[in-house]
Amino acid sequence: xxxxxxxxxxxxxxxxxxxxxxxxxxxxxxxxxxxxxxxxxxxxxxxxxxxxxxxxxxxxxxxxxxxxxxxxxxxxxxxxxxxxxxxxxxxxxxxxxxxxxxxxxxxxxxxxxxxxxxxxxxxxxxxxxxxxxxxxxxxxxxxxxxxxxxxxxxxxxxxxxxxxxxxxxxxxxxxxxxxxxxxxxxxxxxxxxxxxxxxxxxxxxxxxxxxxxxxxxxxxxxxxxxxxxxxxxxxxxxxxxxxxxxxxxxxxxxxx
Amino acid sequence: xxxxxxxxxxxxxxxxxxxxxxxxxxxxxxxxxxxxxxxxxxxxxxxxxxxxxxxxxxxxxxxxxxxxxxxxxxxxxxxxxxxxxxxxxxxxxxxxxxxxxxxxxxxxxxxxxxxxxxxxxxxxxxxxxxxxxxxxxxxxxxxxxxxxxxxxxxxxxxxxxxxxxxxxxxxxxxxxxxxxxxxxxxxxxxxxxxxxxxxxxxxxxxxxxxxxxxxxxxxxxxxxxxxxxxxxxxxxxxxxxxxxxxxxxxxxxxxx
Numbered sequence: 001x002x003x004x005x006x007x008x009x010x011x012x013x014x015x016x017x018x019x020x021x022x023x024x025x026x027x028x029x030x031x032x033x034x035x036x037x038x039x040x041x042x043x044x045x046x047x048x049x050x051x052x053x054x055x056x057x058x059x060x061x062x063x064x065x066x067x068x069x070x071x072x073x074x075x076x077x078x079x080x081x082x083x084x085x086x087x088x089x090x091x092x093x094x095x096x097x098x099x100x101x102x103x104x105x106x107x108x109x110x111x112x113x114x115x116x117x118x119x120x121x122x123x124x125x126x127x128x129x130x131x132x133x134x135x136x137x138x139x140x141x142x143x144x145x146x147x148x149x150x151x152x153x154x155x156x157x158x159x160x161x162x163x164x165x166x167x168x169x170x171x172x173x174x175x176x177x178x179x180x181x182x183x184x185x186x187x188x189x190x191x192x193x194x195x196x197x198x199x200x201x202x203x204x205x206x207x208x209x210x211x212x213x214x215x216x217x218x219x220x221x222x223x224x225x226x227x228x229x230x231x232x233x234x235x236x237x238x239x240x241x242x243x244x245x246x247x248x249x250x251x252x253x254x255x256x
Numbered sequence: 257x258x259x260x261x262x263x264x265x266x267x268x269x270x271x272x273x274x275x276x277x278x279x280x281x282x283x284x285x286x287x288x289x290x291x292x293x294x295x296x297x298x299x300x301x302x303x304x305x306x307x308x309x310x311x312x313x314x315x316x317x318x319x320x321x322x323x324x325x326x327x328x329x330x331x332x333x334x335x336x337x338x339x340x341x342x343x344x345x346x347x348x349x350x351x352x353x354x355x356x357x358x359x360x361x362x363x364x365x366x367x368x369x370x371x372x373x374x375x376x377x378x379x380x381x382x383x384x385x386x387x388x389x390x391x392x393x394x395x396x397x398x399x400x401x402x403x404x405x406x407x408x409x410x411x412x413x414x415x416x417x418x419x420x421x422x423x424x425x426x427x428x429x430x431x432x433x434x435x436x437x438x439x440x441x442x443x444x445x446x447x448x449x450x451x452x453x454x455x456x457x458x459x460x461x462x463x464x465x466x467x468x469x470x471x472x473x474x475x476x477x478x479x480x481x482x483x484x485x486x487x488x489x490x491x492x493x494x495x496x497x498x499x500x501x502x503x504x505x506x507x508x509x510x511x512x
Contacts, residue, residue: 127498131492131496131499132490133492134493136488136489157496164490165490232391233392233512235390236387236415240413242383243386243498246503250503253487253490254487
């Protein structure tokens with residue numbers, strides 16, 4: 001097994017480029033680094049296009065990425081491409097799951113969709129994907145202006161859930177066309193909505209969460225069949241976007 | 257009004273030191289910078305010990321910090337002390353609210369406490385403080401090992417709620433002594449707990465949330481009167497700590 005010791009090796013140069021998200025994105029791939037992130041992806045059934053390890057982690061490649069010849073780098077060269085201060089010596093290139101696929105439906109019709117219009121914070125997006133996976137939602141739908149679901153911070157915050165639940169990118173128009181066609185309730189989370197109460201909710205249902213600072217656009221709000229808000233008995237006037245999405249997701253999941 | 261133009265001015269040196277959290281903390285004060293953070297604190301009734309503005313924001317000081325003579329810095333000098341790339345030219349030094357005060361109680365006995373044992377992520381702590389304020393909880397109690405509630409990232413994530421709801425630092429022993437004395441239910445959020453259902457919850461109640469990676473310590477779990485978990489119908493095995501805290505806070509707030 002050859003250990004690459006030169007930073008000028010063409011494979012090293014190519015991988016180094018893919019560690020930049022905009023480069024990887026333009027090639028339809030994702031660069032993952034670190035033991036936890038890589039193992040989550042592999043254990044979830046993702047097939048790596050490439051496995052990159054430092055010379056002291058060859059055993060890891062043999063254990064977790066059987067049948068794929070790893071690119072083995074010297075510790076120094078791995079450190080060069082690494083995005084972290086203390087590299088763990090393992091990285092993967094995987095194909096980006098298609099964001100352009102259809103919106104899935106469950107056989108029993110008990111679908112719950114969370115639709116994100118212009119969510120900007122990677123931590124919020126990741127936390128919402130994790131929550132959606134935990135509560136058994138059908139899919140997370142993101143608007144074209146929502147932050148990249150395969151951003152490193154998003155992937156970390158999902159704790160592996162990004163590989164378990166479909167994340168679909170659709171325009172708001174495509175969403176409303178689909179939901180209208182399938183007879184699916186559309187709820188806007190809005191501070192002017194009715195307080196969420198018993199009987200307010202039914203499945204199938206799609207609920208819309210807006211941008212952290214500005215909430216939903218007026219256009220999207222106007223197209224939803226209902227406006228709802230979470231009852232708040234205290235002083236703060238609003239909740240973090242991921243918290244709001246989670247409370248509704250939790251309430252809806254009681255109906256599954 | 258004098259404009260300080262030297263970086264060697266003793267007041268500038270003193271403020272520059274307080275922009276470091278460990279220095280401010282050791283003096284029992286908080287350094288706040290930026291229009292939103294400063295206005296939230298002032299509008300919530302915090303009295304600044306000092307108001308610092310750049311020469312182009314003197315009007316702001318006159319509007320928001322009446323009766324306090326601001327320290328006016330040239331734009332260059334303000335940029336020197338600023339913790340941001342594009343300074344907004346306003347900062348405050350305020351006294352740190354006491355973390356060592358007693359645990360408060362409501363007159364109607366409908367108390368809800370969220371107790372954080374070793375929460376490490378500032379975003380999670382801030383989001384929990386904001387949620388607690390929104391849902392009308394009595395107080396947020398933090399263990400000595402939980403991250404500093406007056407860390408800049410925590411304050412930002414609370415969106416002002418850190419000034420509205422008591423945040424109290426107590427050891428777990430002090431908490432259990434208080435809750436036992438007052439006859440308050442103690443719930444451990446634990447993956448081995450009973451699924452939260454109707455009738456499971458009653459007020460007054462304190463619920464305990466553990467560290468992001470490790471959950472609650474065995475010692476704390478053993479001292480709680482009940483173990484509960486949030487029903488999860490999907491695949492992810494756990495939720496983000498702030499999401500879990502919020503779902504329970506929301507369910508308990510229905511009983512207020």
